[in-house]
Amino acid sequence: MSTELGTAEGTDTRELVHFVTQQTRFTLVNNILQHPEQLPSMYELEALNPSVSDATVYKHIQKLIDAGIVEEVALDDDRRRQGYPWKFYGLTEAGRAFLEEHNLLAAEETLQRIYETISDKPEKMIKYEDAPRPTDA
Numbered sequence: 001m002s003t004e005l006g007t008a009e010g011t012d013t014r015e016l017v018h019f020v021t022q023q024t025r026f027t028l029v030n031n032i033l034q035h036p037e038q039l040p041s042m043y044e045l046e047a048l049n050p051s052v053s054d055a056t057v058y059k060h061i062q063k064l065i066d067a068g069i070v071e072e073v074a075l076d077d078d079r080r081r082q083g084y085p086w087k088f089y090g091l092t093e094a095g096r097a098f099l100e101e102h103n104l105l106a107a108e109e110t111l112q113r114i115y116e117t118i119s120d121k122p123e124k125m126i127k128y129e130d131a132p133r134p135t136d137a
Contacts, residue, residue: 041085
């Protein structure tokens with residue numbers, strides 16, 4: 001797991017807070033926090049953001065990865081199951097520490113409770129929630 005934020009040279013803390021709290025990126029960070037395992041698949045992130053194109057979700061997750069806030073975590077080959085995702089997205093240790101330091105994790109428990117009340121999840125999303133996840137994330 002990453003322990004340092006990979007921000008571009010010259011990026012200060014204020015700029016990184018602004019970067020993370022941009023609406024789409026902050027929504028994706030919150031989607032990760034509210035997920036039962038805090039490791040949603042790309043499909044789950046896309047399903048939680050129907051008003052944003054799949055390409056936009058992917059682009060912003062990549063930006064969060066590049067900044068060191070989010071990491072892609074892959075399931076080991078021997079644990080992969082056909083028809084289930086094997087790549088997941090979670091906060092890095094440094095990303096979680098940064099968010100906590102700037103009071104951006106305050107709603108974590110509330111987000112998880114809200115997620116539990118979503119009643120109109122697509123069947124595929126429910127299936128993906130039950131997919132095996134990496135245990136070392």
